[in-house]
Structures are given as C-alpha cells and as structure tokens.
Amino acid sequence: MKVAIMGYGTVGSGVFEVLNTNKDIIAKKAGLELEIGYVLDLRDFPGDPVESVLTHDVNDIINDPEVKVVAEVMGGVGAAYKFTKAALEAGKSVCTSNKELVATRGCELMKIAQEHGCRYLFEASVGGGIPLIRPIMTALHGDDIVHMKSILNGTTNYILTRMSEAGAAFSEALAEAQQKGYAEADPTADVEGHDAMRKTSILASIVEGKLVSCDDVHTEGISAVTATDFKYARKLHAGVKLLSVISRENGRVSAMVAPFLVREDNELYGVKGVKNASLICGNAVGDIMFYGSGAGKLPTASAVVADMAEAAQCMAELSASKQVPAWTEEKADIVPFDEIKNASLVRVAAADEQAARKAFGDIREVAPVEGEFAFITAVMSEKDYNKAAQGLNVISRIRVDFKD
C-alpha cells in the first residue's frame, strides 16, 4: 500500500526513517507493506534519500488513487488543515502529530473522515511516543474513567526537574533547557502551559466523548514558580509538576493545567526530565500509568507510524464506516473553574499569620523560611480560596496533589 508524508521536518524525517528502517517488521505485524509514494515539502533536500519521492505539490498526493494513508506532520492550522481536509475528502486516512489542529478542528476532521470511509488518527498529538489515546479508546472500554493526571510537556518538566535537583532559579533552568534544545528561543507556548492545554483539551474530549475546547481548560504556566517554592517542596518530600488534571463526576468534566506539589509517594513524582506520563484512574481498573518520551523525532514518529499501520489495515480489510468518532461536536458539560477543589500550599508574609489563620481556618502549618508564614489549606474550591486569600499578601500559592 502506498503512503505519503506531508512535511519533512523533524517528525516527518523521523516517519520516513521509521517506515524505512522497520519496513519488514511493519509488514509482518500489519500484514501489508507500506511503501512511501510521496514526501511533500516546499524545500529541496539535495543528496537526501528523500529526493526520489519528494514533491512540492500536494495534488500529487491527493490525486493519486493508490495513496491510501497520509501522515500530516507539517504543524500549524493553515496549510495543514487545508491539506488534511482534501486528503480525507479524497478518502485517504490521515495520521498526525499536530495537536494544535486536532485540538481546534479535530471534531470537524473526524466527521469528514467518517463521511468518506477513512480515518483521522492522532496518537502522536499527545504524549509523543507513549501509547495513550489508543489504550484509552480500546483497552479501557470497560471502565468509567474517574480522573486523569498527566505530565504532558517535556520542556516544563525538564525545567522543574532542574529547579528541584540543582536548586536552580526558573530563568537559569530555562536557559539550560534552551541550550540543550529542550526549549525553543520563544518558550512561551511550553512555559505558559499552552502546549499542555491543547493536549489536555484532546484527552478530555476523548475521555468525555464530547468537545472540551482549549477555552474550557484553565491554564497556568510555571514561570512564577521560584527556588523558594522548591525549598518548601523539599520539606514536604514533594516536587513541583505542571499537571494536566481531568476529572469527571456526575456527567460533568473539569480540566486544568497548573503547577502542583506532588509527593514522593505519588507515581508521577518519579517522572523526571523531558519524560511524560499519564496516571489514569478507572472505576474498575484502579490507577494505571503510561510513561515514556513525550517528544522527540523517533518516539513521535513511532506513534505516527503505528497510526498509519492501523489505518492501512483498516482501509485494506475493514469497513471504516462504523467507526465511532473519538468525540462529537456536542459541548461537554464543563465544571466552572470556580468550583474546582484542591488543597494549596500558601506562603504569606510572617506579619499576615493571624489574618491567614482567621481567613483559612483549618490549616496544616509548614516550617517556613525566614519572614514567612506557610501552610497547606484544606481542600477547598477556587471560589472559597479566592475569598479567603483576599486581603492577604500571598507570596505564592501552589496547589497540592497529596494522597492524604
């Protein structure tokens, strides 16, 4: 079966490499050979093995009836959207790592795929190489998923790991991440949680089966986390993680991205550096965790190729018409952010101790650094927290995800 790759950047060249290197294995496992017919890119790559299949014209792919499966690894929501739509309308399955496109247009594209007897698959859009979407959609068929707590951005996890282990300031750890190629020159999308937000929107939509858009995901980044916060974290035998938290209860869903204190007894504590992980709690299976490389050329390519193999098998053997789309256009019933409940570590000026005790009532004191008063609140809603914190000079507040 002929396949095509749209985009020959990092992930695209990884897909090219994996399809070639593991050709025989894929053929054996999927029961058919995937032959690369075209690679689309506007650039030329003189001397690169891709040259013999390189094209600058997307119509070469769209108009070739032999091409049944396409990898869209261009990124962005402009040309990527246009080309994906055209490919699906031509009956070709599209497999992608493009989280932005999936988060914003996934619903529409899945519907087009369904109407044209093909598939829109996006395992690589969340958690890179970690099989996450497919297990949720198949292996957990018998479970009601109660919550999902995930580390979905390697850049921020690397920065937080360095702040924890080396006592580095945020700016130092960021500079180090940039130097190592883990953070971009403009790190905003990672550091402010936008990347994790898109992935959270996708996961929440799948788990709920209805649309949870990026706007529904309350998002806070890590740029306000300080070395002093980590001093407190160490006292509490905890680290700070940028968590994606999805909770479902009574037909409603809540989704947020924010820094959380995570203690040593939490499975996510050990997820260090650029690794990603997702801890899923089902009402039958209990807690299960998926862990691995959340980004990188070959891990991401691995997930794209697995989707391509599945789509190819599906196109060859099975009627795709009865595929249940991962989620529908129907808006999920979202818990207002004000109602989301967590405990928090709160640091205030020492002078505010009495005021804080009065405002928060039931607190657990934490040995403070000089000049501060610090405590962990009871589990309370965002609304109640804001009411209690009003008028206090809060130096920092980090939510905690402790088991007791």
Add this chain to the structure above:
Amino acid sequence: MKVAIMGYGTVGSGVFEVLNTNKDIIAKKAGLELEIGYVLDLRDFPGDPVESVLTHDVNDIINDPEVKVVAEVMGGVGAAYKFTKAALEAGKSVCTSNKELVATRGCELMKIAQEHGCRYLFEASVGGGIPLIRPIMTALHGDDIVHMKSILNGTTNYILTRMSEAGAAFSEALAEAQQKGYAEADPTADVEGHDAMRKTSILASIVEGKLVSCDDVHTEGISAVTATDFKYARKLHAGVKLLSVISRENGRVSAMVAPFLVREDNELYGVKGVKNASLICGNAVGDIMFYGSGAGKLPTASAVVADMAEAAQCMAELSASKQVPAWTEEKADIVPFDEIKNASLVRVAAADEQAARKAFGDIREVAPVEGEFAFITAVMSEKDYNKAAQGLNVISRIRVDFKD
C-alpha cells in the same frame, strides 16, 4: 448482544459486577449493549444477583446461538480448555484471564478461533488490569521491540518490597503477605516464579510472533533472597525485583525470570507492593512503561471486559477472518541460557577474596558485611559466570540491571 461468563469465582464475579455497573458506558464506547445471558458455575449462590442467569451446564451457553462472546475465568487447563475449545468451535469469541491455558494451549486456541471467524483474547492473562498485550499488538506496530523488562507477579513484589522497607526476612514477609491475602497458603507458584514464567512465555511469544514455551523461560524464584542481600542492595541504592527479561537480537529471543538488583534510577525501582509494570524498549519509541494493578478482582475484570467489548464490536461489524494471530506454532529461535549476559552482585566468604579476584578479573568491589567479600562482576555470560564461580564458596549471587 448476549454474553456469558464461565466461572463465578473472584474474577468471574468481578466481570459480572463490571458488566452491570458500567453497562451504559460500555454500550456508549463499544456502540452496543452487552447483556449477560448465562453465568456457569457448579456451585449455587442463593440470594446472589447472579442466580437469575446461573447455569450448571456449559451446553446452555454453547448451544445458544445468541451468545457471541464468552468470558472464561475458571482457571486451570482441564474443563477450561474443553469449554473454551467448544465455544470457539461454535463461533463464539472467548476472552480469558487464564494465563496457564494461554501459555500452554494459546497457539492451538487462537488457530481454532481464526478458523471459526471468532477471537481468543487474553489481555487479562498478563499484568491484570494493565493494558499491555493490546498496546504491544497495536500501538507499537511501527517499532522493533528490543527488550522488555517487567514485574509480573504482585505477591513476590510485595514480599521483596517488605524485605526492602522493613528489613524483614523472606519467611516473615511471606507470612505477612499470606495474612493480607496477597499470597496463597501454598505460595510455590508465585514465590518460585512459575506464575511470572507463564506470563513471560505469553509476552515473549507475542513480541517474537513465534512460540516461546514455558520451558524456554529460565526461571528462578525469590526464596533464596535474604535480608543480608538487601543490606547490599541498600548500599548500592538499589532494590531487588523479580524481573521478567525478554531480549531480542539477530532473529533470536531470550526470556528469563530471576531476582535482579534494580537501582533508584531505574523506572522499575519505584514499582512497589503488589503493583506490576512493564518497561518496553522499542527501536523508535525508546523506553515506555506501563504500570498498574497486576491482579485483583476488578482490575482483572476490567481487562476481561475490555476484551469482551472488542470481541463484540468485532463480531458485530468486522470480519475476523483476517485477524493475524498473536503468534504461530513455529518455534522461536531461543538464545541458550548459557549465552545470556548480565553483571551480578556476588558475595563470597572473606577467605575467598583472592580466589574470586583471580577468577573474575574485572570487578567492582562493594563494601561487605563482616566476614564476606562482595563485588559486582563485569557483564558476562551465564557460562562464563559458572566457570568463574566454580570452586568459590558463593554465599549469594543476584544479577544486576544497572544502566552503567
């Protein structure tokens, strides 16, 4: 769609419970309702909700054409084999948690399923509720799996965790596990590694696509591990884990179950108590880990029900005739145990120091307990180890799985 459950023990009653509790969710996700037509057990359960569908006669199930999917959760290889075979020959898909039957007769039963347009699924046979078999068979389609290192037996992991954390002797930790219901009165199958061996045989067969039988899995239990071994482990910032290690190279596969020293920097180190995990290394995806409850009524039932939902979807919509069986009868090319290479922690009497140095050459000394000499060997084959150890009074030897 009508389904049946054969066996109303721990797992069977869990399957009954999950199918009832999550009825609506399963219907929504799988696109069809699973209605329990029969539960087979020789016992009576007066007053139990199962009563209305209880039967003592397997033919009620086999002869009912409306029953399309059957859960076999009886255990054993006698009646379970006979009933499974009869159900498959009647065109009914069978989903099971019976690792013994899968490990010994899986190949034959998958073939019968293929011939009769139905499926034999066994996600629950390895790793309880952890989705492991399905991700390997689908999500890792694009990868060449290089090795798999897994903790597949909760009982032994609980015992080793208690020995590590409480400094308990093996016999004490075993007694505690029995008291808590984690170990059976006759703990042989768990403690001597037979349970892990069966699961390793299944995983190795899937990964290799050819038969790796239980006889091909070199198996050592944990009954020889002592509190003193854990003293050494602590010095090395390590724990002792009963690992299932599957390695593939040059068209050959090796599989073993044995206690290994695992250091804090290893993802498997944090897998404590009755939890299970599998660390899979693919040539594209790198290291990924799956973690969760490896046993227990509801987690195991969750995996059985997920298989039932998949089989039901498959029977309803898809032709099963083109299913690629997980492995064929063809014998895998097994690496002889003598050739398997590992480093080991070796403890000998202090008087043997010079002889040990001479025999092993390149060693790393470990601070010993009184009266002993202890060291970590170079990575060497079992054959070379045995040659070097000959004539030495080895107090204990545990293989190590260190990253450097």
